[in-house]
Amino acid sequence: MAEKEPFYITTPIYYPSANLHIGHAYCTTIADSIARFRRLAGYDVFFLTGSDEHGQKIQQKAEEMGTTPLGYVDPIVANFQKLWEKLGISNDDFIRTSEKRHEAVVQEIFRRIQAKGDIYKGEYKGLYCVPCESYWTERQIEDGKCPDCGRAVQEVAEESYFFKLDNYADRLLAHIEAHPEFIEPASRRNEMINFIKQGLEDLSISRTSFDWGVPVPGDEKHVIYVWFDALTNYLTPIGFLDDPEKFAKFWPADIHLVGKEIVRFHTIIWPCILMALDLPLPKQVYGHGWLIVDGDKMSKSKGNVVDPMLLIDEFGADAIRYFLLREINLGQDGNFSRDALITRINADLANDLGNLLHRTLSMIKKYHGGELREVVGEDAIDASLREMAAATVRDYEAQMKNMEISTAVKTTWAFVSRANKYIDEKTPWTLAKDEAKAQDLICTMANLAESLRIISVLVSPFMPVTAKRIREQLGLTDIDGVQLDEARSWRVIPAGHRVGTPEQLFPRIEVEK
Ligand code: MSP
Numbered sequence: 001m002a003e004k005e006p007f008y009i010t011t012p013i014y015y016p017s018a019n020l021h022i023g024h025a026y027c028t029t030i031a032d033s034i035a036r037f038r039r040l041a042g043y044d045v046f047f048l049t050g051s052d053e054h055g056q057k058i059q060q061k062a063e064e065m066g067t068t069p070l071g072y073v074d075p076i077v078a079n080f081q082k083l084w085e086k087l088g089i090s091n092d093d094f095i096r097t098s099e100k101r102h103e104a105v106v107q108e109i110f111r112r113i114q115a116k117g118d119i120y121k122g123e124y125k126g127l128y129c130v131p132c133e134s135y136w137t138e139r140q141i142e143d144g145k146c147p148d149c150g151r152a153v154q155e156v157a158e159e160s161y162f163f164k165l166d167n168y169a170d171r172l173l174a175h176i177e178a179h180p181e182f183i184e185p186a187s188r189r190n191e192m193i194n195f196i197k198q199g200l201e202d203l204s205i206s207r208t209s210f211d212w213g214v215p216v217p218g219d220e221k222h223v224i225y226v227w228f229d230a231l232t233n234y235l236t237p238i239g240f241l242d243d244p245e246k247f248a249k250f251w252p253a254d255i256h257l258v259g260k261e262i263v264r265f266h267t268i269i270w271p272c273i274l275m276a277l278d279l280p281l282p283k284q285v286y287g288h289g290w291l292i293v294d295g296d297k298m299s300k301s302k303g304n305v306v307d308p309m310l311l312i313d314e315f316g317a318d319a320i321r322y323f324l325l326r327e328i329n330l331g332q333d334g335n336f337s338r339d340a341l342i343t344r345i346n347a348d349l350a351n352d353l354g355n356l357l358h359r360t361l362s363m364i365k366k367y368h369g370g371e372l373r374e375v376v377g378e379d380a381i382d383a384s385l386r387e388m389a390a391a392t393v394r395d396y397e398a399q400m401k402n403m404e405i406s407t408a409v410k411t412t413w414a415f416v417s418r419a420n421k422y423i424d425e426k427t428p429w430t431l432a433k434d435e436a437k438a439q440d441l442i443c444t445m446a447n448l449a450e451s452l453r454i455i456s457v458l459v460s461p462f463m464p465v466t467a468k469r470i471r472e473q474l475g476l477t478d479i480d481g482v483q484l485d486e487a488r489s490w491r492v493i494p495a496g497h498r499v500g501t502p503e504q505l506f507p508r509i510e511v512e513k
Pocket of ligand 1: 258261
């Protein structure tokens with residue numbers, strides 16, 4: 001059997017300074033849908049997420065709480081993992097930067113780059129934003145505030161190790177220009193090109209004023225800068241130090257999916273580290289937009305932070321996943337609102353998809369005792385449904401490969417609507433009254449079951465539990481192990497197949513006045 005093509009996708013590793021909100025869940029859900037889609041399309045997928053635990057911010061939080069940094073982050077990281085499980089996230093590993101396996105990688109990378117002469121010791125004087133763990137120059141800050149988060153920056157003056165970023169600026173620019181797909185979307189690419197063209201200053205990569213981090217090898221009063229530490233997480237679980245075969249298979253990563261404000265770290269600092277290590281650069285860094293809530297940025301002070309855990313308890317994971325994937329165009333900012341969520345659940349899930357399944361199974365029961373029968377021939381309406389199924393799978397595959405997730409969801413739902421319309425066009429209730437139309441009724445029932453089978457495959461990256469439930473009700477094998485090829489064929493379910501009992505997929509949500 002041919003070797004499966006590898007596919008490596010990552011999310012950012014999240015700061016465990018507080019529990020995660022719906023914006024973080026958005027990013028991880030997108031990555032999960034891509035990972036699941038690639039598995040479906042026959043790739044050998046490695047999907048990584050984790051937690052970014054070091055740094056001054058975490059140390060400060062722990063001190064405020066009168067505990068150790070690890071004592072502070074442990075329960076929060078446990079909540080991350082609980083959230084991902086509840087949301088149906090299919091990550092293959094979860095990396096914590098506080099783990100020994102990671103510390104060994106960070107130190108080895110520091111050593112290699114130092115041995116090469118690209119790291120030197122000096123003195124850092126400048127500005128630092130603790131919440132963003134980010135250095136800024138006078139020129140970059142706006143009214144004494146961090147240009148990313150708008151909070152006050154602090155002056156720092158301390159002995160520090162520096163990484164000679166500028167050694168790699170020309171090669172980086174040439175790479176970005178030769179590989180337009182390296183930074184997506186294009187708006188982010190242009191921002192980064194402008195940034196690099198202004199010249200890259202050597203990057204301070206160690207701190208001495210706190211100690212919650214990976215020690216600099218051989219100079220333990222320094223801890224390695226949290227971003228230098230965090231970015232290298234992408235190498236740790238794929239065997240950078242301990243499994244050359246696995247490493248050769250999965251590196252370079254196919255996609256680092258990150259939020260727009262951290263594209264800079266991933267397309268400037270990270271590639272320079274990799275070039276210094278003589279490693280290939282990731283194939284793509286995709287900067288997604290931000291989720292806002294009822295038109296407003298989420299913040300603790302505004303009290304509008306949406307807890308994904310509570311939403312899942314109320315509406316179920318698949319409904320939340322559907323909303324996030326369907327409602328927001330990946331490269332742009334998008335809005336979350338409870339009303340919009342409920343509208344989508346009622347219209348798309350309860351009505352379009354839920355009714356299609358329920359009507360189909362009820363009719364197969366009513367007209368044919370729950371059994372599919374031998375189909376002979378098809379008419380023009382049947383053919384148009386079959387052709388649309390094939391076109392849907394083709395478009396869907398291209399869109400998912402092209403990161404047009406929301407479009408792929410819409411493509412799938414256009415087919416759901418088509419199948420509903422097919423019922424209205426065929427009017428099975430009139431066919432059932434006419435003996436001469438018996439064959440047409442058999443064909444109609446089989447075509448609806450086929451359509452739902454294909455839909456179960458296509459929705460599986462978006463709504464894994466729903467895909468399972470549809471297949472159970474259709475009496476088909478479980479979705480695990482099913483490949484996209486299954487959706488490319490028509491007339492797969494054999495005559496004599498018995499469907500299961502119809503159950504409501506999504507209850508309608510009553511809206512309070
Ligand atoms: N720890 C760093 C990432 C290191 S990756 C080597 C970090 N952590 S974070 O917890 O602050 O943010 C993680 C991700 O969440 C970022 O990609 C950020 O864009 C994303 N989001 C935070 N708020 C968001 C929204 N409101 N909407 C969408 N994504 C948002 O940065």
